[in-house]
Amino acid sequence: MRILLGCFLLGLTAFGLWAAAKPLLANYYERSAAKALEKQQYPKALAAYQQALRYRPDSPNINLLVARTARRAGNFSTAREHLQRCRELQSGVSEEQQVEGYLLRAQTGEVDEVFNYLLPYLIQEGPLTPLVLESLSRAYMGKYRSDLAWSFLSRWNEMQPTNVEAIFWRGTWYAQQQNTREAAADFRRALELDPERIDIRLTYAEIIRADKQFTEVAEEYRTVLRQSPGNADAILGLAQAYLELGKTNEAREQLAVIPPDKREAAAYLWMSGMVEFRSDRPELAEPLLRRTLESDPRNVDACYNWMLCLRALGRDSEATQARERFEQIEKDQKRLIQLTTQEFHAHPTNAELRCELGEIYLRMGLHERGIYWLHAALKLAPTCRRAHEQLRDHFEAVGGPDSAGKADFHRQQLANLR
Template identity: 30%
Template sequence: MSAPNLDTTFSTPELNPAPGLVRRPGRVRRFFLAPVRFVQHRPLLTVALLASVALFAAGGVWFWFTSNLRAAERAADRWHNAEAAERLRHCQWLRPDQREVLVLSARIARRTGDGASADTSLDRYDQLYGQDETLAFELLYHRAYLGDVDATAPAIRVHISVGGPRSRLAREAVVAGLMTRYRYLEVHNALSEWLDQDPDDTLALLLRGKFLESQMGFEHAIAAYRRVLELDPDLLEARLRLATLFVNRRNGEDAIEQLAVLRERLPDNAQVHILWVKALSLQGRTADARLALDDCVLRHPDNSDALVERGARALAEGDEQAAVGYLGRAIANDPGNVAARHQYALALARNRQQTEAKREYETIKQLEADNERVLALVQGPLQRNPRDPALLHELAHIALRAGQVRDALRWFDAALQADPEHLPTHQSLVVLYRDLDKPALAARHRAVAKQLSARPQTP
């Protein structure tokens, strides 16, 4: 019997693909080449189509940018600063150096306490567009807002009397500036005049609430904030102030009602998170408060209030070493926080760091004396003579001891505006600028101080 033919047994059968499959590569090729042939045969139409697409895309981008910018302006006018900032981020991504973007960025930064960013935006505007009328007003608004109310008063009064959108901004700057200078009688008068003209102006009512808080009129402040929210439920600054007052007055139920809205609208706001922790604690929801605090510290590891709460919890649990760590970080970020320092001193003492605890109690004693002195100045001499350079110089040093360098510089600046030849202020600025490693500024004030010291003393 002959052996099988292996070649025949395992030979591959011949494939006969269907006619349609054979032609498919040609169809695919023609499909991809069709645009090329279209361009070759109709070049003018191609150019027209591409130009139309480009114009349509450019128009879409322009519309998107303009819509966000106008929405940011409307939000800023209503003091919806969080919404305005969010809209501005879109604008800054596309055209960060556009005139209105720079102006609005400076305004929102100033309102939210970021004076350095406001300065940067205005400096950039000056570099690109020069000292035009828009920049002149923004610089005026900026100076008044930071407390330079006397030098800016004549121009500010003109804008208020003329009316229009700038009148409201000018009023806002005056009230904010007077508040930073503790000139409360003038704040009261400015707000009364504003509300006489427009009793339902939400910004005036918001600022009146803040003024009433500074005067310990908490129930009246709550009423003012409630009125703001009746007129504009989306003015989140009023809702945040209201929630803060409720927490401070240990009213957890009403605080949670306000914070439920704020947590949805301001999900990344550190102050909202820490108020939520405190409100939960006031309601006896200890487990929820613990979880919320852990989340808050994780999200905002450098927030002083969150660190104080976490340190207090560690202290209550008997973990003194952890408490020292958290509370030490808290007062490093906020040196003037007396309540945090009390907790820190207690943690140090329990952790057997007696020398450090003693030093901390000495600091607390100085800060408490400073706070009493500020209260005495605000209630009396500063209201009678708000431009006394000696008083302004003293307030600057109190701010320095509390670690508030920017505030101290503003008080020193106010002292020199009141009296450009106030020798103690120049001498203090020599030391401060030396410590801040700004030798040119230190040298400038040293030269003035030397010149003033060389003058014969008046008998």
């Protein structure tokens, strides 16, 4: 009996300790998340808020913070889930909850529909204004509305000049406009403020690679690998930098570090093919470059070097076809830049331009983007025959019950247009 009583008392004590510890643990993780948010480290902050939620699962405030941080990290499904949970737990609708719903809609394609609801936060500045500016900047960049995106980015940077994310997105805007000098300057500034941002360092390395600063590129990738050993993007980037510096053996050594389960990725196949090509082994390079294009149809460099391999192997007919494909990819990429940096700005409601962008993305193998822009064209002009035809043909090619139903839908829409 005494043993049972002792066990019961011990259990009560443990329960009491656990009950007392839960709020302390929740507070600890909330503070960790807040600290990560000071440098806009959204994935890290999200992980901390999710830990806090384990100890306060019924907190509407923590659910709202999880939703907000998930949205800012680009995890929209998690954002929706926790915003809905916040609504269920909270009696009535708070201003922050309502604004968060609008920001989530803005970043998932409905920015024009919710803009008027967010306008008061632009007219009268307050604590939510930077969140609104961030969301609108990202939403309009996603729609290639460079004029509107720039107006919100500029104001966001003025309000928060040391905000790493604001500087990063301004650099991304410059990169979209093909202004690599200003983009590189912003990425450098962001890294000065937060040297731990591996995503920004990788982006910066890509930007300076375009200016052929290969020695500096290699050092940036080595920095990433010191911070994150085994980072596949950095390993492949360093291999490419070595290759451009004429260090073929060093490039081959880098590729050997890639785990076997990642060796079917297009980036690995591309670099492996280029190492063999630079080693004067076109017979080994050709299949690797061909497989690269099967995985990544938009890789213009892989297509060009594949063509050279085919010529070196005496396969002239195939080389001619590869050259035609290379010219089409190059043409598509030039047109994509023209559309997204000039014509969308000049013609913000032109359905044909959005349809053309959708077609380019489908040819590049970026099917989700292609479908998005074809639907965007139909939203502006529901009777756009060209968009319905492209969607019909795409879903017919994909096959499967779900795609067959979608193809039938667009086939019927075309029949109704006759």
